[in-house]
Amino acid sequence: MMAKTGQRTARDGATLDDEALLDKVQRQTFRYFWDFGHPVSGLARDRFGGDDEWTATGGTGFGAMAIIVAAERGWIERSEAVERLHRIVGFLQRADSYHGAFPHFLNGSTGRTIRFWGKDDGADIVETALLLQGLLAAEVYFDGDGREAALRGKIAGLARSVEWNWFTQGGREALYWHWSPNNGFAMNHELLGWNECLIVFVLAAGSEDYAIGPRVYHNGYAQSRTFINRRRHEGIELPLGPDGGGPLFFAHYSFCGLDPRGLTDAYTDYWRQNLAHARINYEYCVRNPKGYAGYGPDCWGLTASDSVHGYSAHAPDNDLGVIAPTAALSSLPYLPDEAMRALRHFHDDLGERIWRDLGFVDAFSETEDWYATTHLAIDQGPIIAMIENHRTGLLWKLVMRHPQVRRGLERLGFTSPHIVGV
Incomplete structure (x- = not known):
């Protein structure tokens, strides 16, 4: 039986070291x-x-x-x-x-x-x-x-x-x-990139009985006008995606399982891609051009989430003053210091407003004095998965061992340390 969900003070987290705090967040979010x-x-x-x-x-x-x-x-x-x-x-x-x-x-x-x-x-x-x-x-x-x-x-x-x-x-x-x-x-x-859909093409190309051909990826997904970028945003070159990088779930959903470390294809190095995307999102929030309350080095992260007036795919080009904890926390593999600083702030400073029995609420806006009462599966899940990938690489190791994934990556022309010699 699930305990009644309500507000909980989080001040005890200030006495926890980083590993203990990550344990607490993963375990409570798992509920x-x-x-x-x-x-x-x-x-x-x-x-x-x-x-x-x-x-x-x-x-x-x-x-x-x-x-x-x-x-x-x-x-x-x-x-x-x-x-x-x-x-x-x-x-x-x-x-x-x-x-x-x-x-x-x-x-x-x-x-x-x-x-x-x-x-x-x-x-x-x-x-x-x-x-x-x-x-x-x-x-x-x-x-x-x-x-x-x-x-x-x-x-x-x-x-x-x-x-x-x-x-x-x-x-x-x-x-x-x-x-x-x-x-x-x-x-x-049509699935057109760059976005969260890479895992679709990998699994589709790796299917035993119903595989797509590589041209579906190269002549379809990779030919979108928002696939190749190679321009600088916040002083950082972004290989792929819309200007500003788009919502951060682009760097999370497919990469809960696909290990971006050393993953490359004809278009980019995906570790470099995701690192640039996360860094741009962080630097934008620190710069805070719209002057929203709370934004800064310890409070950042724009992605799709519940919002003050409904649901929105928050990003630098769609900044409504709403921070989603999943954005920074699921970016821990890419920006560990910045993500841990955000985690400390979310948990220790804002805890009474955003920490609950099922983990962090979906989003909040200090400008609007609005704090969601909701949790979303697609936001809670990546927190657990990406923290674990940062700590042990467990889910990356598992998914990259699966034959369908390895076939798909090879058929689409990817290279990875996981598939060398296969």
Whole structure:
């Protein structure tokens, strides 16, 4: 049973060293996925503070990663982790899917699709890829016999059934985000970079039965007008992406599993890309050209989150004075000193306003004296995953060992220390 969620003072964190504070934040944030996971399906609920039947497909992928971290660190028994993942994967086997791909939202009790909006009432291949990123990590991690072997078989079946090439609309050199049995490809939303979608192309290229060809990546995703940048922002050259770098989740979602260290292709070095993106975001917040309250070296991080008036993809070119803790905390591998300084401030100084039983609230604005009462799965999950990657590289090691990931990277022309000699 989950304890009642309310305000908690965080001053005790001032006496913790960095490792102990990171432990505390990871472990408490994990409660979002473990205690607040849907009681029937085990899937990650989309948000705390919303409809409890709405579960998030991509958020469940991040939740699977959180369960791995919890098992590795001894917060739960390994057998408990396996049983929760069996419940999740067994439910997904019975839930709505479309050519093997899942919708953005599922009803956590029935497994039926919940319409996101308009014609988005079918498959979402980006959410599906984020789901599989976490499940493939679990397939590698749980390498024992018995129930662990059975879990691996279930995950492999889900992954193998996704018909990635269906989403090229009959062989075009592009991937399309959505397909619906009611509306087909009517949304016509092509995946164009640079953004959070790299993991989609890697998994699609690495599929055993339904692989896309490399031209889908090179002539589709990489040909967007916002793919190549190579201009300077805040005095820093940005290899890829929109001016200012865009919201920081671009540097987090695919890289909860893909190890950017030494990862290169025809376009860039992805460690350099993500480091530049995070540094630009940080320097922009320190400069604070709009004069928002609170911004500075210990309070930074713009990404998609709840906002004062709804939800918004915050970035230097869309700065509404709203800081999301996930932005800085999930950037710990890239800017460890700056991220730890932000963590200390969020926890020790702002704790009574933003620290809760399920971790940090989604976002806040000191200018507006606004502090969210919500938590979102897609923001809580990367905090746990990216802190762990900074500390041990665990999730990077697991995902980069998976054959589908390695095939996909090689077919798209990537090099990485993980695939040398393969």
